[in-house]
Amino acid sequence: MSHSARLLRSLTDGGRPFAIIRRQDAATLDVLVGDVADVDRLDDIPLDGEEVLALVPFRQVRERGFAAHDDGAPLRCLIVRERETLDVETALDVLPAAATVTDVTVDIDDDAYARVVRRVIDEEIGAGEGANFVIRRDFRARTQSAPAPAVLGWLRELLLHERGAYWSFAVHTPGVSLVGATPERHVSVRDGLVTMNPISGTFRHPEGTPTPEAILDFLADEKERDELVMVVDEELKMMSSVCPDGGRMRGPFLKRMSKLTHTEYALEGRSDLDPREVLRRTMFAPTVTGSPMGNACTVIARHESSGRGYYAAVLARFTPKPRGYDLDAPILIRTAHLDDSGRVRVPVGATLVRHSRPESEVAETHAKAAGVLTALGVLPRANASIAAPAEDPRFAAVLAARNDALAPFWSTAQAPRPATGASALVIDAGDDFTRMLAHQLNHLGVAARVADWSVAPDDPDEDLVVFGPGPGDPRREEPRLTRLRELLSTRLESARPLLAVCLSHQLLAQLAGLEVRPLPEPRQGVQHTVDLAGAPARIGFYNTFAAYASSDSSPLLDFELSRDPGTGAVHGLRRRAAASVQGQLESVLSPDGLATLTRLVEAVMVPEGALVPTQ
Template identity: 45%
Template sequence: MEDFAGDERPFAVLYRPNIDAHNVELLRGDVVGMNRLDELAKALERSDVLALLPFRQIKERGMVCNDDGMPLLAMQLKVRERIGRAQLLEMLPSEPVDWSDFEFDITDEQYCRIVQAVVHNEIGAGEGSNFVVARSLIGSFGAEPGRTARQVFRHLLAHEADAYWTYLIYTGRWWFVGATPEAHVGLRDNTVFMNPISGTYRYPDCGPTAAGLRQFLNDQKEIDELFMVVDEELKMMSRVCPEGGIVSGPNLKCMSHLAHTEYMIHGVAAVPPTTLLRETLFAPTVMGSPLENASRVIARQESVGRGYYSGVAALIERAPDGNHRMDSAIIIRTAVVDETGAARITVGSTLVRDSEPQREADETRAKAAALVSGHPGKPLSGCSDQDSSGVAELLARRNALASPFWLDPTLRRGCAREIAVGKTVLLIDAEDYFTAMLATMLRALGVRVTITAIDSEPTFSGFDVVVFGPGPGDPKARHDSRVSALRKAILRGLFSDTPFLAVCLSHQILCDIIGLPICHLERPNQGVGRDINLFGRTVRAGFYNTFVARSTADELEAVIAGRVEVSRDPSSEEIYALRGARFESFQFHAESVLSRDGWPVLSAALERLLHAQVVPADSDRQRSSA
C-alpha cells in the first residue's frame, strides 16, 4: 500500500460497506479488453475478475445502441489487500478539485425539449411506461488526472453516505471514480438478488427536512416510478430464477445530496455469473420499460454512445465451495477520465407520463452534485431520523396496495390448483418480459409453461391454454410486423378449440378484431394502480397502457366471437376485460406488482378457461350470425 499514492499500474480500490464497513479493498491485476461475456467466462477459469461492462454490451441480448466501440474490461486479479478506511483517507490527497470548466453537453433547455419529446412521442404513443435519457458533464481533470481522481475518491469516501460501492479504478487507459447507490445483481450460494431504486428527493439548500421527506414519500409520481422499476426487475428475476423473485422493503437510501427509495428482490437459481450478467443487461432504472423498446428510444434520443454509463462493475470470485459468487454495481454517479484528463460524468432521469421537463433537468444536476459540488452535502438528520418523521410508516403503507404474490413467499406453497396440475400453457411473448412474470404465476398454479416469440408463428396444438402476452406499440399499427403477427395469431385463436387469454396489447387487438373502437388515451395509464369493478367484484389492478378499447354495453354479440361479456368503466366506457365462451382478456396486468388482486384474478381466469366447454368455432359463428 505504500506506493498507492503514485502507482500507475492498473488497480482498483473498492469500498463496499455492505461487505465490510471499516475496510477498503485494493485489487491489482492485468486488464484485458474483450468483446463478449463468453470471453469473460473463460477468464474466470484462470482467476477472480473485476469486470467493467459498457452499455454497448446490450447488443448481446439483441438490443440496439449507439455503438461507441467501448470494450468489456476484465482485471484478472493477482493481488488483493485490505486497508482501513480511516488509514486510506490519510494517504489520499485532500485538496479540493477545480470543477469550474465542467459544463453539460446538453443545455437545460435542450434537455427539457427531449423530455417533452419522450413524454409525447414515446410514452404518449404507447412505446413504454418510462425511459431514462442521459446527458453528460464534460470537463478536464487537468495535467495529472490520476491525482485528481484520487482527490475525488477521497471526497466521496469521506462524505458520500449510503453508497453501495465507492470506487477508484485505473485500467491503464481510463480512470473510473464514483459512488453508486445501486447494486446491479448479486450471486451467493445460489441466491440471486437485485436492488431496484427509483424516486428522488433532492435536498434543498438548507438540507433535508422531515416535511420535505414526507412530501417526497407521498408524491404519487415518485411512488409509481419505484413500482415500475420493481416490475422490470421482477421480469429479470423471473427469467433467471425458476420461481421468480420475492420483494422486500421498501427502504430509504440517503445519499449526501439526495435520497432514493428502494426495494430488494431475492430469488434462487443455479446459474453461472456471466449468464446472470447477460440476462440482466441492463437495469431498467437506467434504461426504462419495456427494455427492448427502451434501447430503441435511447438510441433515438441520445446522439452519442453511453460509454460505461449505466453499465456494470462486477467483482466475480471463487467461493470456498468452488462455486462462483458475484457482487456488482451499476456504473452511475461516476466520472470516466482518459489519459489526457478529459472527463465525462453522465447522469440521467427517469421520464414518466407526469414528468415536468425542468424538474427532470434539475434531477440530473442533483445526481452530479455528489461529485462536482466541492462540499460534503448537508447533515442527514432529517433523512436518517426515519422513525420520528413517520418515514417507516409511510414506506410500509405502500405495500398494502401491492401484489402479495411477490411479497409473501408462503402464498406460493401448496397453491397449485387441482384442475391445473399437469396442464400445458403456450405463452406468446410480444416483446415485453411481463411474460416471464406471467409464467412464474402460472407455474405456481401447477401448469407447465412454454414461452415462444410471436414471430415464430406458434402452433396451438398440444396445449390446453394459450396466453397472448403484452407488448409495446399501437394495436392498430398494421405496418408493425409484431402487431400484425399477433393479430393473425389471435384470429387463429378465435377459430381454434384451444381456449386463450389475451393481455394488454393482445387484449386491445382482440377488441379491434371483435369490432370495438380503439382510442388513444389523453393521459396514458403507464404504471398506474386502480380499483376497478371486474365482473361485479372490486379488485386492485395495475395498468400499463396508452390505448384503450371502449364499449357502451356490458354484453355484446360478435360475429366472430359469439356472446361476449364486457367489464368496463360506466362513465368513461373504458374496457377492463372481456369474457367469451373460450377466451378471456385483460387490459390490466394481473402479473404486475401493482395488481394487489392479480394472483386470484389470474387463477380464476385459468380455472375458467380449463373448464371451458369446447364448442366448434364454426358453430359459434353460425349461431351468432343467425
C-alpha cells in the first residue's frame, strides 16, 4: 500500500483521466490513472491484459434491442496505466475541499412528477404494460470549479459522511465526470461466480437514528416487500440467461446508508461466459428500469423526454486474472454528473408499482438525492445522520420469514433430474420469464430452448411448445399478438403438446371463445392460492387482464376450465395435449410453481408418452 499519495496529489489539475474507487466501506481506496478510448459496443471494450474501467451509458441498452433516447453519451473506457492503493485517512488529507454549487433547480417539480406517477400507474401498469417502472427526475445546479477538483472535493464529503455504499467513487474524463456513493452492485463475475444484488424497498430516516420499531414498520410494509420481490424475479430472469444452473437467492438483508435503509437479496450462480457478454445480457437493473425489462425501456422512453446519460447504467471494472477477467459493475445511482461547462445533474427515480402513492414517490426521490445533494452543499450537513439503525434480533427473524412465502426452488440447490428424452421450445412473447421457464424445464429433464415470437417456426420439431408470458392488452391487434395467435392455432390443429402461460393463456382463452377483460385491480406481483386441474396451487400472478367464464367448459375447442367460482376469472384451461395457466409458475412468488409445472407438462405430454427418464 502506498502512503505517499503521489498519484492522488497529481490529479487536481485535471490533466489526466482518473478514477478513485472505495468498495463497501473498505479501509482503503484505489486510484487509477490511464488513457481514454471510446468504443461502440460492449464487445469492443479492450480486454488485452490491462485493467479497464468502462463508463457504460444507458443508451447502450439498445444492444439488447430495447428502446432508449440516443443522447450520444459515449461508451468510454479508462485503460489503466498507473495505480496506487491508499488508506482512506491518507486520501482525506489530500483531497480538496468541496466545490460550491449554485442555481439549484429541478427539471420536473413535485406536482408535475406526482402527475407522472399517477399517469404511469393508470396508463402503463393499468394497461398491462408491466409490473413496475422507474421514471427519473433531475436535480440540477452549476459550479464554477473545474471538473477534476470538483469531483475530488465532493468525493471527500461522501467519504466522510456517507456509509454503506457498495462503491464510493469519482471519475474524471474529458467532458464526463462523475462522483457518487451507489448502494447497489448490478453484476459481478469473480472466478466464474456471477453475483447480482437487487435492492428495493426504501425507508427514509427521520431526524437522528431510526428506532427499531420504525424499521419493523418498514419491514411490514406490503408495498416495500412487493417492490423487492418483483425486482428479484426480474434479476432471476437475467441469472437464468447467463448461468446454466440459474441463480440462488441469499437474504433478504438490510442495507443501511446515512439517510436511507433498503432491503436486498444476493443472487449467485456460475457462468463461463465472457464478462462483457454477462454485462450485455443483464443490461440494466430492474431496480432502476422496471419489469419486464424490454417494455420498461419503452415506457421510460415514453415518459422521459431526454436521454439518461449514465444514470441507471453502470461503471464496469474489468480486472485481469491469470486467465480472463473479473468484473465488478455497480449501478450508477446516487451520483452527480458534471460536464466541462460546470453543469451538475443528480438524477433520481422512484419505483412505481400498482399501489404507489404519488406523494410518497415524490418524497422518495428527494430522499434518494439527499446524500449526494448534501455532499454538494445543497442540503445542510446538520440534517444528516450517519448513525446505524440499532441492531435488533427481530430484524433477521422478520426478514427470514419473508422466504416462507417464496419458492424454495430459487433458494436451494437444484440437483437436475434425469433426462427424459423430451424436448421443448419456449416462445418468448416479450418477457424474459421465459428464461426461468426454460431453466425449470431443463431442471425437469426436458431439453428446452427459447425462441422469440418473431422467429418461432410454425411447426416446431420439439415435443412440447411452451407459449410464454408478455406485456400488453391481449385484445389488441398488433404484430406480436397476431403472430402468437397464429402459432397457438397451428399448434392446436396439430394436436401436439402445448402449454400457455399468462398472456399466452389469455390468447388461448380467446381462441376458446372466452371473454378477456381488465381485472378490477391489476395483479402485478401478487400471490394467490388457486385451484388448477383439481389441485390447489400457491402461485404468483403478474396480470392486468383475465379470461372470464360462467361455466367450467369453454364455448369452443372443448377446454375444461379452472376458475374462481365467485368472480369467474379463469386460472387455467386443459384438454388433451394442451393446458394453460394464468399465473407465473416460474416466479419466486410461486412456492408450488415447480410441482404444478411438472404436473401440467406430464399431463399434456401423456399422448406423446409420459415423461420418464431415459436409460
